[in-house]
Amino acid sequence: MKRLLQLLAVLILTSAWVMAQSGTGTGAGSSSGTNSSTGSMNGQTGNSNTGAPGTQGSNNGTSATPGQSTSGASSAGETGSSTSGNSGTAGTSTGAGTTTDTGTTNSAGGNANANGNAGANSNSKGGGEIALGTFLGLAALWEVSRRKKSAVRPF
Amino acid sequence: MPGPPRQNSSLLTPCKRSGAERRTLWIRFALAALAVAVSYLFRWESLRFLSSEANLRLDLLAGIHLQRISNDTVMWKGVLYRYENPCTFVDVWFGSVPLLWNLACPVIWNIGFMAIVAMGMFCFNALRLSVSDILFAAQVPWNLAHNVISGLSYFLVWVWIWTRLNDSYRSPSPLDAA
Numbered sequence: 001m002k003r004l005l006q007l008l009a010v011l012i013l014t015s016a017w018v019m020a021q022s023g024t025g026t027g028a029g030s031s032s033g034t035n036s037s038t039g040s041m042n043g044q045t046g047n048s049n050t051g052a053p054g055t056q057g058s059n060n061g062t063s064a065t066p067g068q069s070t071s072g073a074s075s076a077g078e079t080g081s082s083t084s085g086n087s088g089t090a091g092t093s094t095g096a097g098t099t100t101d102t103g104t105t106n107s108a109g110g111n112a113n114a115n116g117n118a119g120a121n122s123n124s125k126g127g128g129e130i131a132l133g134t135f136l137g138l139a140a141l142w143e144v145s146r147r148k149k150s151a152v153r154p155f
Numbered sequence: 156m157p158g159p160p161r162q163n164s165s166l167l168t169p170c171k172r173s174g175a176e177r178r179t180l181w182i183r184f185a186l187a188a189l190a191v192a193v194s195y196l197f198r199w200e201s202l203r204f205l206s207s208e209a210n211l212r213l214d215l216l217a218g219i220h221l222q223r224i225s226n227d228t229v230m231w232k233g234v235l236y237r238y239e240n241p242c243t244f245v246d247v248w249f250g251s252v253p254l255l256w257n258l259a260c261p262v263i264w265n266i267g268f269m270a271i272v273a274m275g276m277f278c279f280n281a282l283r284l285s286v287s288d289i290l291f292a293a294q295v296p297w298n299l300a301h302n303v304i305s306g307l308s309y310f311l312v313w314v315w316i317w318t319r320l321n322d323s324y325r326s327p328s329p330l331d332a333a
Contacts, residue, residue, distance in 0.1 A: 123236050123297060130298050134306025139313060 176324060179258075183320075186253035194249035199240055203227035206243045209281035214288050221288075231288075241305075244280035247312055248273055254316050257323055276312070283308040 204226045211221045211229060221229040227238040240246055248269075255272065256265050283304055290300035 123234060123301075128302050128305075130302035131305035131309065134303045135309040135313070138307065138310040142310070142314065 180320075183253045183256075187250045190249040190252055191246050194246045195240055199243055199245050200226060202243045202245055203238045203240075206277070206280060206284070207238045209277070210238075210284040210288070213281055213285035217285060217289050217292075219288055219292050242280075242284065244276045247309065248276050251276075251312070251316050254320055259323075279308070279312075 207223070207227055207229055211223065214221050219231065221231050221236075224230050224235065229236050229238075251272065252269055255269065257268070260268075287301040287304045290304065291297060
């Protein structure tokens with residue numbers, strides 16, 4: 001039981017180490033989402049905005065800012081409600097009160113990931129899974145060896 | 156008549172801990188995990204530079220010429236090597252604090268001891284980085300030269316910590332022994 005507890009403690013430590021290591025991995029992350037909001041039209045006739053580009057969609061799919069009409073009668077989806085999506089950056093208005101934002105954000109992080117490989121020609125001086133495996137293997141062998149040595153052998 | 160050496164007795168005698176000791180040990184491990192996680196909240200830029208500098212100079216003694224690219228990046232034979240938190244052993248030191256902290260000793264003694272441990276780990280880390288570089292320069296594959304050596308280094312530190320932790324349960328205060 002005691003040995004089991006010790007082994008568990010080792011596992012907890014090593015898993016914390018792995019988690020912390022992956023936390024610092026600054027690899028490439030990507031998020032893509034689609035924001036779509038369909039709102040009721042505000043038929044404000046006479047206010048024509050020609051050529052106004054669509055405004056940016058909202059982040060995290062919370063609420064869509066009203067889109068701007070590109071031509072014709074002004075209309076804005078005032079009461080748009082976002083349905084899904086993460087972050088739409090480039091908003092495009094598609095006419096009458098319907099705003100559809102399709103955003104794809106790709107953020108390339110730093111140079112090295114958790115495994116220490118950043119691109120083609122880079123190595124991390126960190127450890128990685130192989131180091132962890134070596135450590136665990138050696139620790140297990142050591143534990144077994146200690147257990148054998150401490151065992152009382154009958155004559 | 157002198158008794159058997161301490162190391163042998165610790166190996167031959169199964170370690171029997173009381174319930175309180177076991178609880179303390181669990182708390183120590185939990186704190187160690189927390190400490191390791193905390194260490195990764197920071198970037199340790201200065202320590203990265205110091206570690207890379209020590210590694211660079213030790214490698215120079217071994218005839219390996221690393222070229223510094225940035226604060227924490229060096230280049231060797233066209234390949235970039237980046238020093239991250241694990242490369243500085245800062246996580247190992249943080250994790251060792253709860254395990255090595257001697258409750259029977261004053262705080263100032265523990266702080267001094269951990270400072271010595273920090274210096275020792277820094278030197279040990281620079282040495283293991285250079286050993287891995289030397290092996291890699293001798294055409295040993297990177298995984299073996301660096302990653303396996305890293306695992307071996309972690310294991311050696313673990314053995315030292317564990318032995319010391321067991322000793323602290325047997326003789327609580329090194330100050331008494333002194």
